[in-house]
Amino acid sequence: MSEQTSILILDDEPIVSKRLRPSLEKKGYEVETFTASADALKRVRERQFDIVVTDLKMEGVDGMQFLTEVKSLYPDTEVIVITGFATMATAKESFNKGVFDFLAKPFKLGEIAEVIAKAEAKIKKS
Amino acid sequence: MKKILHRIGQLFFRKEHESVPFKILFADFKKSLELNNQILDLIADANDKLSGDYIFDEQYIQSTCRRLTDLVRELIVIINHLTQQKYSGLYNSFHHIEEEIESILQGKILYPVTEYILPYATVTRDLVDAVGGKNAHIAEIGSLLGMRIPDGFAITTAAFSAFWEENNLEETVGTINKEWQQERISVEEASRTIQEAVLDAALPTKLEQQILRAAGQIIRGEQKDAPCFAVRSSALGEDDVASFAGQYRSRLNIPLEELPRAYREVVASLYSPEAMEYRLHKDFRPNEIMMAVACQLMIPASASGVMYSYDPVRPETETLIINSAWGLGEPIVSGEVPTDHFVIDRRPPHTVSQMQVVRKEQSMVLQGCGGLGMEWVREEQRTEPSLKNHHLQELAEIGLRLEKYFKKPQDIEFAIDREDRVIVLQSRQLTLQQERPPRACDLTGIGGKYPILMRGKGIAAMEGIASGPAWVLGRDGDLKDFPMGAILVARHASPQLARVIHKASGFITDVGSTTGHLATVAREFRVPALFNVENATDLLKHGEDITLDTECLTIYGGIVQELNYYSFHEEPIEEMYEYRLLRRVLKKIEPLNLFDPNEENFTPKGCRTYHDLTRFVHEKAVETIIDLNFYHAHHRDTQAGQLLWEYPLDLILIDVGGGIEGEHEKGIRAEQVSSVPMQALLRGMSYPGIWDMSPSKVDFSSFMSSLTRTTPTRNTSPEDVGRNLAVVSAEYTNINFRLGYHFTVIDAFISDSVLDNHIYFRFSGGVTETTRRARRTRLLGDILSHYDFLCELHGDIIVARLKRMDKQSMLRRLFLLGLLVGFTRQLDVKMVNDTKIHEYFNKMKTIMEESNE
Numbered sequence: 001m002s003e004q005t006s007i008l009i010l011d012d013e014p015i016v017s018k019r020l021r022p023s024l025e026k027k028g029y030e031v032e033t034f035t036a037s038a039d040a041l042k043r044v045r046e047r048q049f050d051i052v053v054t055d056l057k058m059e060g061v062d063g064m065q066f067l068t069e070v071k072s073l074y075p076d077t078e079v080i081v082i083t084g085f086a087t088m089a090t091a092k093e094s095f096n097k098g099v100f101d102f103l104a105k106p107f108k109l110g111e112i113a114e115v116i117a118k119a120e121a122k123i124k125k126s
Numbered sequence: 127m128k129k130i131l132h133r134i135g136q137l138f139f140r141k142e143h144e145s146v147p148f149k150i151l152f153a154d155f156k157k158s159l160e161l162n163n164q165i166l167d168l169i170a171d172a173n174d175k176l177s178g179d180y181i182f183d184e185q186y187i188q189s190t191c192r193r194l195t196d197l198v199r200e201l202i203v204i205i206n207h208l209t210q211q212k213y214s215g216l217y218n219s220f221h222h223i224e225e226e227i228e229s230i231l232q233g234k235i236l237y238p239v240t241e242y243i244l245p246y247a248t249v250t251r252d253l254v255d256a257v258g259g260k261n262a263h264i265a266e267i268g269s270l271l272g273m274r275i276p277d278g279f280a281i282t283t284a285a286f287s288a289f290w291e292e293n294n295l296e297e298t299v300g301t302i303n304k305e306w307q308q309e310r311i312s313v314e315e316a317s318r319t320i321q322e323a324v325l326d327a328a329l330p331t332k333l334e335q336q337i338l339r340a341a342g343q344i345i346r347g348e349q350k351d352a353p354c355f356a357v358r359s360s361a362l363g364e365d366d367v368a369s370f371a372g373q374y375r376s377r378l379n380i381p382l383e384e385l386p387r388a389y390r391e392v393v394a395s396l397y398s399p400e401a402m403e404y405r406l407h408k409d410f411r412p413n414e415i416m417m418a419v420a421c422q423l424m425i426p427a428s429a430s431g432v433m434y435s436y437d438p439v440r441p442e443t444e445t446l447i448i449n450s451a452w453g454l455g456e457p458i459v460s461g462e463v464p465t466d467h468f469v470i471d472r473r474p475p476h477t478v479s480q481m482q483v484v485r486k487e488q489s490m491v492l493q494g495c496g497g498l499g500m501e502w503v504r505e506e507q508r509t510e511p512s513l514k515n516h517h518l519q520e521l522a523e524i525g526l527r528l529e530k531y532f533k534k535p536q537d538i539e540f541a542i543d544r545e546d547r548v549i550v551l552q553s554r555q556l557t558l559q560q561e562r563p564p565r566a567c568d569l570t571g572i573g574g575k576y577p578i579l580m581r582g583k584g585i586a587a588m589e590g591i592a593s594g595p596a597w598v599l600g601r602d603g604d605l606k607d608f609p610m611g612a613i614l615v616a617r618h619a620s621p622q623l624a625r626v627i628h629k630a631s632g633f634i635t636d637v638g639s640t641t642g643h644l645a646t647v648a649r650e651f652r653v654p655a656l657f658n659v660e661n662a663t664d665l666l667k668h669g670e671d672i673t674l675d676t677e678c679l680t681i682y683g684g685i686v687q688e689l690n691y692y693s694f695h696e697e698p699i700e701e702m703y704e705y706r707l708l709r710r711v712l713k714k715i716e717p718l719n720l721f722d723p724n725e726e727n728f729t730p731k732g733c734r735t736y737h738d739l740t741r742f743v744h745e746k747a748v749e750t751i752i753d754l755n756f757y758h759a760h761h762r763d764t765q766a767g768q769l770l771w772e773y774p775l776d777l778i779l780i781d782v783g784g785g786i787e788g789e790h791e792k793g794i795r796a797e798q799v800s801s802v803p804m805q806a807l808l809r810g811m812s813y814p815g816i817w818d819m820s821p822s823k824v825d826f827s828s829f830m831s832s833l834t835r836t837t838p839t840r841n842t843s844p845e846d847v848g849r850n851l852a853v854v855s856a857e858y859t860n861i862n863f864r865l866g867y868h869f870t871v872i873d874a875f876i877s878d879s880v881l882d883n884h885i886y887f888r889f890s891g892g893v894t895e896t897t898r899r900a901r902r903t904r905l906l907g908d909i910l911s912h913y914d915f916l917c918e919l920h921g922d923i924i925v926a927r928l929k930r931m932d933k934q935s936m937l938r939r940l941f942l943l944g945l946l947v948g949f950t951r952q953l954d955v956k957m958v959n960d961t962k963i964h965e966y967f968n969k970m971k972t973i974m975e976e977s978n979e
Contacts, residue, residue: 015181015182015702016183019702020181084183084185106180106182106183107180108181
């Protein structure tokens, strides 16, 4: 149980990783960040992350495809979606795919930290 | 009565072609209120994002701006519809702002001037993108704070752009930069090649001429022979955001004819290896790299130094640090000569707690114009302190004032001139060596030391900590007397208070909302503000020292030194490109320049931001809807009828939607009135005993009572007919009364949405001689102010306004207006002496307390 919880963050806007990473590392998480979905995809094929935080709308591999892939590789990885184009349809679709939670951008650092903590608690429980 | 209705009918018929149905105008008005609130909320939201708490991306900035643009455009269309294109000038201002915002979003830095040169007297902080931080700060220190600064001028970013364009430097620099970033050449080589290109480039002729002319004018103003100049960098963001201290070049003691060369040298230092590395590290985009230059008269300093308004390493010691030596400041700043070291208490009387005087062998001095050199200090001066006690006292005061004004600890360069005066050369933000401190309220132990005057009430419109004397704004108070550094305590968060934003260290109000104008201004200037404290004006004594902590909703008695440096914590988010972009774009959106409708700049042309446009439209929408009922007749698509009741008042009600219920062929009974504000007014007007039914006991009583009937005595102008009218809807009432010679306008909109609520009251005229009228005006002013109205008195006209209170409070005040309308009819004839004012005032208060309104 003493093992660090690992988090992968994928967002094509660098500021998201830039701000999330130090704040999550300070809380003791192991964090890897990506701005290109192809790179992130390559990485998840190499190893499992406990939690994946991803944007939905990006160039190249779309976030929805990415999270579908993650969930099929590792059903127990918790995926948190962050997006600036929050519609009911996308929210529904991502929940259908087993997403843990859905956050609309912009959000507060405290809000995402809370969601991550909940996901972490769920993982540790099971 | 029939006659009147007939007249109104005629009027409608005549005006039919040109008039827009009132219902539609009224719907426009309501829509404009709605847009107004949406815009202010969106602006406040975006502004919140600068707090450092949020993660937002460029796309958020883009979409927020576009939304705002759409809403503001719609607002302008509506006001022009409402006023038959009276304010079409707004489109020009709007398009101009919209274009500016678009170019900022595309990554361009706007330089807002076409002038290449701006003398310090014309520079304000608004021009910071034109003149750079250093110029803007020093000019403000001179003009707004009245401190001594060297005379000078800014060479603007417009000049820089012209210079760059004429020599095609953007391309040259871009190519070399790329090579460096791809690691094909070293940073040293890149820097050297770029700097050579800049030094070889020719200044645009016009720019060169203007520099020489501006410098020539300063020289002519000087009595001394052939003064020289200091040429320093004033790059964008240099002082504001990230500290670039020492990375750019300065050229000293430059004679007039060599200024163009010095300008190129300073500009070239934008591409020093250190600066290039630094910008790469901070994620600066090519478009952000621009330099304005400061050209200042050289001060032949007898001594110079640097002051830190806080000890940057141990801020908790509450001390100011000064290092100084003889002669010019350059070797002091660069650490080439030993300096005297003074530690001074930040608290008055600023005792000098440490003084280390070193032996100062050499100093840098001017050698004629153009020359600089190190000279031996006279033997007897070498061990003497380079600053005297009176200098230290003056410096401490300067340091604290600058810190208060710029809201950050300051790093100040100064000189002592030959007349022994302190001259401020530069002031920039000082970075404290401190992790972001815990929230001030988490600090234990403060509570016991200082009395808590208030805790847990109010809302923070701007977070932060302020300390200073409380300055309680009374009804007769004049903001002109507001002292520097005080905390303004007022009943309302009125936009008029923004006038003292440069002086105030904090704001506390009994009433106010975080989306109000004052809140937005407080955030723009980062002045801590706590609103809705309810009883601050009673609680706080004028002149008493207090410390305001809006993060923890607490007011302490006394100056809480422990909290002081917590007010200056660093914001690492400022290093992000998105943060800078949002901040830049908000400058075109958020600042409010139109404060007072009576000021000259309150025009479409005066609008410089979306906030200005919104404020202007709001003011004009209210004004228009009042005027519509004032000067114009009404429309036939509305329901109308006479109010049937026992009081001597003929009132025509016009319903534009939901204001009247049931049949009203023969007139409208009071209980049929379903307009919420009208009901409250009628309740007041019909309060037992308030409406004096007997004719007044004055000679001209019959004359008076004849006038309380609406039948116009001069039934000539159609406008007269419209005057005893009330336009009502479920949430709205606009009344124009003429009772005797009293002339009263009430305009009120009251709903569950606090932001939309307003009451406007205007009262004028009277049949008695001036003293009695003045008494009556005073009485009205006293009563209305007591019940929170903002009152303006002009002769015997009184205008009272109230905005943004909750529904119940608004209705209670309309009830009061109802009382006053009924009551004032008797007033001027009974206001026989001054004690009556007090008597009636108390009578009104008693009724208000007894009634269950």
